[in-house]
Amino acid sequence: MNLDFSVVKNSKNLLAFSGGVDSTALFFLLLENNIPFDIAIVNYNIREESRNEVSYALNLAKEYNKKIFIKNVEIKNLSNFEKIARDIRYDFFEEIIQNNYYEVLITAHQLNDKLEWFFMQLSKGAGLIELLGLTEIKYTNNYKTYKPLLNISKDELEEFLQKNNIKYFIDKSNFDEKYKRNYFRHNFSDKFLNEFKNGIINSFIYLENDLNSLNLQLNPIKNIEELEIFKNQNDDNLNIRIIDKSLKRRGILLSFFQREEILKQKEITISHKINISITNNFIYIAPKVISIMPKKFKEECRVKKIPINMREYIFINKISIKELIL
Numbered sequence: 001m002n003l004d005f006s007v008v009k010n011s012k013n014l015l016a017f018s019g020g021v022d023s024t025a026l027f028f029l030l031l032e033n034n035i036p037f038d039i040a041i042v043n044y045n046i047r048e049e050s051r052n053e054v055s056y057a058l059n060l061a062k063e064y065n066k067k068i069f070i071k072n073v074e075i076k077n078l079s080n081f082e083k084i085a086r087d088i089r090y091d092f093f094e095e096i097i098q099n100n101y102y103e104v105l106i107t108a109h110q111l112n113d114k115l116e117w118f119f120m121q122l123s124k125g126a127g128l129i130e131l132l133g134l135t136e137i138k139y140t141n142n143y144k145t146y147k148p149l150l151n152i153s154k155d156e157l158e159e160f161l162q163k164n165n166i167k168y169f170i171d172k173s174n175f176d177e178k179y180k181r182n183y184f185r186h187n188f189s190d191k192f193l194n195e196f197k198n199g200i201i202n203s204f205i206y207l208e209n210d211l212n213s214l215n216l217q218l219n220p221i222k223n224i225e226e227l228e229i230f231k232n233q234n235d236d237n238l239n240i241r242i243i244d245k246s247l248k249r250r251g252i253l254l255s256f257f258q259r260e261e262i263l264k265q266k267e268i269t270i271s272h273k274i275n276i277s278i279t280n281n282f283i284y285i286a287p288k289v290i291s292i293m294p295k296k297f298k299e300e301c302r303v304k305k306i307p308i309n310m311r312e313y314i315f316i317n318k319i320s321i322k323e324l325i326l
């Protein structure tokens with residue numbers, strides 16, 4: 001399998017390991033390529049085998065001299081299991097990253113996941129940015145998420161494991177069609193991928209190149225605590241997509257009416273929780289907080305053209321105004 005892991009060759013990496021096909025294959029591919037990494041696993045305790053998956057992870061860690069982080073949880077609310085499980089997983093990873101100074105979180109999402117994501121978005125109503133949501137590198141506050149397997153199909157990973165006699169677990173919940181993504185996977189994306197793999201890989205490359213050619217700056221240029229500052233794209237369609245994505249990350253789904261209002265009012269509070277300000281050059285997004293600010297601070301903000309509805313958040317979090325000058 002031809003994979004280039006050079007972006008993580010010299011960083012401190014944490015692999016999200018579940019013991020399934022994808023992350024087990026990735027574990028051994030990273031080893032093969034001499035990439036340094038440790039592992040983290042979450043046991044949700046809803047399947048019989050999950051205890052065995054954790055002992056497998058422990059054995060691998062011991063054998064290959066890796067640090068291992070384990071979280072045991074019990075999720076009571078099974079109706080929203082996937083979302084709750086994901087939130088717990090990422091909170092755990094972030095805690096490990098913060099406390100141990102990891103730089104990169106490596107996950108084992110592969111081509112089937114990428115196409116499944118594409119189809120799921122397509123079914124809900126999405127544009128180019130959302131359809132191509134699974135990207136190789138994603139920048140978060142203080143770490144990067146790296147998905148090196150996005151051009152490799154599950155079949156290839158399975159073949160790699162079998163050829164090398166490597167043990168892995170099959171997550172039976174992946175077959176349960178009560179989860180929407182499984183329904184998609186089985187009825188659409190996996191079938192489509194099996195038949196048209198090369199074309200699909202090429203199409204993703206073309207689409208990603210097109211997106212890159214548009215040279216959109218969709219990531220925040222500043223991200224301090226929960227304050228994000230983006231470049232104003234001078235294009236309502238793009239601005240609202242940036243805002244939409246940021247609010248989604250904060251757990252808020254915008255309605256059509258709210259989107260219209262944001263663009264019209266430019267300085268607005270959404271759901272009593274989040275303040276947004278669109279200025280000539282930037283888009284500011286931060287939680288709404290209330291505080292009494294000293295006159296001197298307010299004056300400094302005025303001089304430095306800090307939007308009014310950002311000032312309280314900046315004050316409470318002791319963010320230096322100097323840092324906000326762009």
Ligand SMILES: Nc1ncnc2c1ncn2[C@@H]1O[C@H](COP(=O)(O)OP(=O)(O)OP(=O)(O)O)[C@@H](O)[C@H]1O
Nearest residue numbers: 016017018022023040041042043086106107108109
């Ligand atoms: N229990 C787990 N413990 C540690 N890592 C996990 C666990 N489950 C999944 N992962 C990691 O997350 C990757 C994606 O897994 P999966 O497709 O099940 O997640 P998902 O529901 O699509 O969530 P998301 O895409 O938001 O990470 C896996 O390849 C693996 O790297």
